[in-house]
Amino acid sequence: MKPAAFDYIAPKTVEEVISLLTTHEDEAKILAGGQSLMPIMNFRLGRPGLLIDINGLDELDYIKQQDDHLLIGGLTRERTVERSPLVRDLCPLLSQAISFVGHTAIRNRGTVGGSLVHADPSGEIPTAFCALDGRVKAVGPDGERWIDPGEFFLTFLTTSLEPTELLVEVKVPVLPQGTGWSFMELSRRVGDFAIIGVATLLFMNGDGTCREARIALGGVAPTPFRAEEAEEVLAGQAIGEELISRAGELAGEAADAEDDYHASAEYRQEMAKIMVSRSLRQALARTGKGN
């Protein structure tokens, strides 16, 4: 398991990175945490001609609040986000989701930007990002642009980022006080890829009814996705057990799971239903309005 030969360069600025990407396009890969890229290269499943090591770009490592959003630099380590009091206070869904990413050693190196660009269909950060309607900022030869939530994940391991672009920033909303949130995952062992990952948000009205519900599922489709029919059933309602079950069922139906060695498609489908219900219950309890 030794990689094929590759060239290596460690640029010092974002401009250099873009310039390299523009020259090499598909032949180059960005090296950030390397937690997904290194195994791919060591297995020789992928053989990029050039590795562009961005670990020196400290300016991309930050977490800050800007009004009602959190801005997280693309190179911020997962462990940094996991331990950040700012994130825990203002966007706890993200903190909890990240705690499920692999093991501590992996999170010490893995980056938020890298995880999003890698776009593993069962990835915890992509799934939470989906529920949060997060946006990403990409920088390319034509300047910078923001990519909207629904447009970022295209299919397995594929995003709408151009080969000449670098993801530099992630923007997620600050969750209003009283918002219910939950991230849950079913996996074979602690730290494994999720058989199903669920991220839920309940934005509440003053009278205790739910203004808006968000339910994102990972691991049961080519990308994480929002179970919109299930969300609609909850919107505007006082949420109780019956609605939670109904939402769970609809979410389960929306899942498009495959058989594999670890679990059957039927089991995954059923677990989508179960885990969505459990996650909604946990989110509801966190609003302080559940009974």
Added chain:
Amino acid sequence: MPDPEARRWVGKRYKRKEDLRLLIGEGKFVDDIQLPKMKHAAIIRSPYPHALIKNIDTTQAEKLPGVRGILTGQDVKEMSKPFPCGVPIPPKYYSCAVDKVRYVGEPVAVVVADSRYIAEDALDLIQVDYEPLPVVMDIEEAAEPDAPVLHDNIGSNIYSHRLMQYGEPAKAFEEADLLVKGKFLFPKYGSTPIETYAVVASYNPVNQEFVIYNNYQGPFVNHSLVALALGIPENKMRWIVPTDIGGGFGTKTGVFPYIALIALASKKTGMTVKWIEDRREHLLASATGTDRVTYMEAAVKRDGTILALKDKAMDNTGGYIRAPEPGCAYRSTGNHTGAYQIRHLDREVMVVGTNKCLTSPNRGYTCQELYFSVERLVDMVAAQLGMDPAEIRFKNFIQPDQFPYTTATGGIYDAGNYQKAFQKALDIVDYPKWRQEQEKARQQGRYIGIGIATIVDPSVTNIAYVTTALTPEQRAKGHPKSGSGESMTIKMDPLGQVHVIACTNPQGQGHETVISQIVADELGIDPDGITVSNVVDTHDRVYTITTGSYSSRFASVGTNALVNATRKLKDKLFKIAAHLLEVSPDELVLENQKFHVKDQPEKSIAVRHVAGTAHWHQTALPEGMDVGLFASSLITMPTSKPPDELDRVDSSNTYGFCCEVIVVEIDPETCEIKFHKWASMHDSGTVLNPMILEGQVMGSITHGLGGALYEEFAYDENGQCLTASFQDYLCPTSMEVPDIDIGHVETPSPFTALGSKGAGEASCESVPVAVANAIADALAPLGVVINELPLTPSKIWHLIKEAKAKQA
């Protein structure tokens, strides 16, 4: 001999001497071997499970700068012979595929290059043309006459087949009040040691000698087999196994074909060649335990007495069969009836081949497969009789006053008190309380289950068992085999320090530490000052074919040899001291590093002076005595005898006991398993070092848990391996292992000098079936049939769904 109460070091939590060097990265492994001009090998492996090799084109690969040579199957065929194997018609098994591949991952060619990177680049340039052949993956299908045949020279896929009977099974079945039967499937799984296979081979054309560093774990019979395959005298092939091996578990018995392969690569290229197996190779093509299909039937009396067992067991060794197989089917002969007084057996034993990777012993070797059937069946018998599963076991246990107990199959169980150990486990769990909890839980629609397994853990292999693969008539015509020999040498240097040369070849079991404790007690010295070397070197060490660490033999035959050698040395010290003090040896006492006459402390001589004399004043020694101070012992357990004409054999020589009582709860929605309480009780005789033993027990429990819920070398119906990385081959981590109450009962073995027996494998044999029994018990009201592993949540979910549909 210091009596047990007077032991100062044995039985204490003496800290391991090995740990510091391992923790700071100063261990000495094969990969630490750096030799001048050493090159590196990579192996191209078959992506097909069964195919003809039409052509191998290496021309492009040979031109790559840095490539030093390529070895193909044709070369291997010309340079070596197939490995011998103890079955009537062995397959032609070479270290590399010749003409045909028979499992995904089988080596097809070896590239030798300046670096492993370049060698792997060269693999990409090798063109192999395959013609796929029909695949056979299912054990029972493989035994059918119309199955695709793996080896034309055998003509079928059945490598070994025997019928064996003990007692009067037919009569017992007639007398039974009830017959209970089941079919049981045990998965293919293994131990995935953290250090993979490693070989550094050099061939010296001047003296035609191979020198091969490797991490083979024993038994060293395979040294002879490799010599035979390479067509060379054994003393022209030197194996050196360094001080440290990162885990063996039986898996590192299977490195021997790679030793031959890399040796040939070295000979062909004229270079020293290093090959370090990577993890993917290990999961594709190293060695696993066998998967097994068992049909087992019990003849039972209404009061719960099990009169007889009738079973047909089919083991799968994969695309080929290689030594020490067919041990997979025969090694448990002596303990086939486990902890019970079952005197009548009817056995059909079959070993077959399918297009899966090959096997070797795997921690527990045969017993996890065997007890999966026996202990599941015992639970099923209890259920049919309406008897408590603990009660039926007490009913059938061998009684404490029956030891040493000879089983129907010739096993000589040395010591045990199964009732005491089992009761202790039940008490720790508070068994009656959990049965009550279970009742309550059932009314609430929750699934709580209690799983029990009570097993006999055999240790120290008697190699005679291999010949039970032959019929008594065939054995009578051939050469008998027997024994379990191990070697220890101890010496005292001129300044009085002690050094032990061990051949036990540990892979992390802490032999250096325990050896120090034992010698310290025997000689009344400090264990810190004792040094031990455990490098095995077939030139420079005294050893035999049974040498090595496998089958948990250190604690019995290893310690026997050590105590024997140490006492010889001590005896010599006494004789020299007596000679110098002009008294007889039995007038002397050894205390505080001094010999003195009883009740005359002033008439004394220091051990240091005795040692000095033995080396410095050699003619002062008693007449006829060897000078210096050393002693060796290369001994076998005396009970390691050949099988008799009724196929009875003491296949192992010490027999421990282990039981698990496990309380689980199954989440009714996700079918994940939670553990409420778990007691694991062990009797491995005298405990030599409780800390080391705890590590061993935790390791074997975790490995057993892996087999129950997580681990499997899985293949699809087309023969593709699905678990070629740790992403899919799931070893339990610390997060998956619950709190476990581990306890001990000590019934010292009368056959070992210290009363100790092997300990490291017991829970591997009991945990898979105990967990299965717990799950079956939890789901009993649904009538779910539990007869295979691993029990994943998805599988359990489907079983429940089907059972509910049937009930509706």
Added chain:
Amino acid sequence: MQLKGKYEFNGTQQQVWDLFTNPESLAQAMPGCQELRETGPGKYDALMKIGIAAVKGTYTGKFEIADPDPPNRYQLIGEGSGSPGFVKGTTDIQLTGSNDKTIVTYQGEVQVGGLIAGVGQRMISGIAKMMLNQFFKKMKKELKASGSAGS
């Protein structure tokens, strides 16, 4: 793995048959197909570069349009092998047309072997289905394009 499904095409059965037995159309629609060379009646050699994101491999392949029963059905037999492993499949392609619409039904078995089978378990079926989907979408586009260009 078993793959099956159906797609509706806006064309007559004959038009769709012509599309599906035209090696250039097939090559255009197959993911990563770089070259297609005829080696015999209905038989072709191909060079494919298939991959998703960083996971890419080059495969040399062979295709055969076998047992044609124009304009109703045929068997598409294909295999490709490269360092990441091999892919082999046999698919039954069936056309059912009525007026200007034709339903293409496919049913087949695909085997994946080697490295990708051993380490890619999690995503293989999903990715295979996705690529099949892409293939049919491209074929539909081609039909549309040829329709507006020609008769």
